Structure formats: structure tokens, C-alpha cells
Amino acid sequence: MNRFIVASHGWSASNYVAHVLNLHPQIACAHSSAAILAEDKAMFDGDNLRQLIPELRKGYLARQQLGLEDRYSTLETQVAELGSHLSNNAQTKWLGTVHTYRMRDLPVQLEKFEFSCGRKYQLVNLVRHPLDLVVSGFGQFLDLFKVDINEYAWSLNKIIAVRNGIDFVEKAVEDTEYKPGDYEVICFASACAVLGSLRLDVDATEKLTVYEGAPFDYLGPVLMEDIISSPEAVARLAYLLTSGQAEISDSYLEDVAGVKKVNRHNHASPDGTLARWGMLPPWQKKLFANFFSHFELRTPYENMGYNFDFLAEIE
The missing domain is CATH 3.40.50 (Rossmann fold)
Structure with a gap:
């Protein structure tokens, strides 16, 4: 074959x-x-x-x-x-x-x-699109970490391994009701840390x-x-x-x-990159932007045809 x-x-x-x-x-x-x-x-x-x-x-x-x-x-x-x-x-x-x-x-x-x-x-x-990927991963991690502690530990170590990764998390939530170790924060930060794998x-x-x-x-x-x-x-x-x-x-x-959408990881997410960006609270936008910038992904993904003009909101 x-x-x-x-x-x-x-x-x-x-x-x-x-x-x-x-x-x-x-x-x-x-x-x-x-x-x-x-x-x-x-x-x-x-x-x-x-x-x-x-x-x-x-x-x-x-x-x-x-x-x-x-x-x-x-x-x-x-x-x-x-x-x-x-x-x-x-x-x-x-x-x-x-x-x-x-x-x-x-x-x-x-x-x-x-x-x-x-x-x-x-x-x-x-x-x-890296933003859509992160939002999808966040949805999966919310479910997966509860049943797969190996993945939970592996992902937490990815955050720690990123230079300034812990600072990214702490500064993103410092003026919010969240604490750096809250489950939702760790899940979203873990999805952002995965951007390193794209690099x-x-x-x-x-x-x-x-x-x-x-x-x-x-x-x-x-x-x-x-x-x-x-x-x-x-x-x-x-x-x-x-x-x-x-x-x-x-x-x-x-x-x-005849095949409909399968294995959708984040059922709460709207369709479309800009709609997903718009639904994110400010702390999640900051986290995504910091990890995305750290791994220098903008140029290679723009060369593939993706647009990141929405990041001007927080630059």
C-alpha cells in the first residue's frame, strides 16, 4: 500500500x-x-x-x-x-x-x-488558528484533567517549564476573583502552554x-x-x-x-475566531497573548494565512 x-x-x-x-x-x-x-x-x-x-x-x-x-x-x-x-x-x-x-x-x-x-x-x-486551538484545548482539559492526572501533571509542568510562565499566570489574574492555582486558570494556562508544541x-x-x-x-x-x-x-x-x-x-x-461535527472539545465556544476572542474574559486574553508572543508564532502562522489583528486590543 x-x-x-x-x-x-x-x-x-x-x-x-x-x-x-x-x-x-x-x-x-x-x-x-x-x-x-x-x-x-x-x-x-x-x-x-x-x-x-x-x-x-x-x-x-x-x-x-x-x-x-x-x-x-x-x-x-x-x-x-x-x-x-x-x-x-x-x-x-x-x-x-x-x-x-x-x-x-x-x-x-x-x-x-x-x-x-x-x-x-x-x-x-x-x-x-492558534486561538481556536487553545479554546478547544481548554474545553478538553476542563473534562480530561478530572480523569487523567497524568495529563494534568504533564500539562502543569509545561506551564512551569516556560520562561516567565508562572509570572504570566499570576499577572493575568492579579486583579480578578481568580487565584493562580484555580482549576479553570490551570486548565486555560495549560492550553496556552501547548503553544510551545506548535513552535x-x-x-x-x-x-x-x-x-x-x-x-x-x-x-x-x-x-x-x-x-x-x-x-x-x-x-x-x-x-x-x-x-x-x-x-x-x-x-x-x-x-x-453526512458526517457532522465529531469530538467537539469545547461545547460552550461560539463558532469563529473573532467570536471566540470576544467571549474570552480579559485575563484569558492576556494569558493567550503572552504565551503566543513568547513562542514567536505570529509570523509563521501569518505566513500560513491566519490573521491576528484582534491582538491589537491588548498590545
Whole structure:
């Protein structure tokens, strides 16, 4: 099977993207650090997510401790064994993953593991507006930290590890009713600290260009906002990942159109970046702006087409 990678930090409609790609009759696609075939769109909803936490934890380690080629070979075996039991019920020609790897994992893979000579992985980076990503992550953390203390501890350490991170939190809430250690404050600050991971992805993307003969054919960033806009946008992604060979039928477009939003992390959040910015209280705006500036993300994300004029409100 030909192979592709949709790298993604997460909180970027990765579950949706994996599921709708997997609907294509010629594509099998897995999702998450655990590399689970994306047959069930509700796989990461509510109690399902809670039950998958142990597998996801193993996957976090596997991203850089197991060879990418070996994981894809295991997936290929699973697809072959499932055969006609897969919902697409057709000959699979392409095998891919979404959010199984982040861009920052790939240089590590190149340094630690061997790749088959001549094999190329079509590669894109699924991205989202950083503010929308933080708001989504905040919603997930409000639920997740209550059941996953490992993630809670890991995220708290991310805040502490950021130079001036604690100061950012303390100054943001100093004139409010909140205390720096309040649960809501920690959840939002943790989501902001994740912006550091986006910086790692930006740096990794630049680093990949120096590897001669790397097995990745990097096709650039793919904006979540574009992909979820229409079935035709999904079809264009499938076409891109398969080097223009995937057959796009009317029935596939209809199947994609029938998939509604899945795995929404922050149900209280309005649609649209400006609407989300407008709903944030001043302390959250300050936190986002400070972490965003610290990690110097504005220029690379503006180059991808995102707008941050709203930050003038507090600059």
C-alpha cells in the first residue's frame, strides 16, 4: 500500500479528518497516538475517550520510541486481516494516519530509525488558528484533567517549564476573583502552554528540509478551516495525499456530507475566531497573548494565512 501522514498537534478536527478519509473506498486511515483505524467517529467521545486513555499513553511514547515504518506495517497487516470487514469494503490502495505523528516527531524518527529505500510518505501538516486551538484545548482539559492526572501533571509542568510562565499566570489574574492555582486558570494556562508544541512543529518543519533523501514528500500545511468547509475540500485533500490517484465519486462526497461535527472539545465556544476572542474574559486574553508572543508564532502562522489583528486590543 502507498502511505501518507497527516501530521497534527491535535484539537484540529483530526478525528473528523481521519474518519472522512477512511470513508474513501481506496483509503484506510488511522487516528491518534494509538493509531486506531478511524472506523468509529465517536471513538473519542465521552466515556470512549476515558477508556482509551491507557492506549493513548502508550501511543505518546511510541511516536518517538517505535519506528514509524514498523507501526505502518502493523497497520497494514490489520487492514489486510480485516479485509471486507472494513466499512469501505474495497481494495485499499493507500494507508494513512492523522495525528498519530506531529511534525516534531519526524526528525526524531529520521535520527533513530531506518526507512525502506525508495518509499515515500506523502506528508501534510494539519493546522488550526492558534486561538481556536487553545479554546478547544481548554474545553478538553476542563473534562480530561478530572480523569487523567497524568495529563494534568504533564500539562502543569509545561506551564512551569516556560520562561516567565508562572509570572504570566499570576499577572493575568492579579486583579480578578481568580487565584493562580484555580482549576479553570490551570486548565486555560495549560492550553496556552501547548503553544510551545506548535513552535516545536514549526521548527521541525524547517529541520526536515535539511535531510537529503528523507522519505517524506512534504506538501505543506493544510488548514483545518478549509478542510471542514465542504465535502469538496475533503476530496481535494484525499486527491493530494494520493498524488491525484484517488477516485472521487458522488457517493463519496455524499458520505462525507453526512458526517457532522465529531469530538467537539469545547461545547460552550461560539463558532469563529473573532467570536471566540470576544467571549474570552480579559485575563484569558492576556494569558493567550503572552504565551503566543513568547513562542514567536505570529509570523509563521501569518505566513500560513491566519490573521491576528484582534491582538491589537491588548498590545
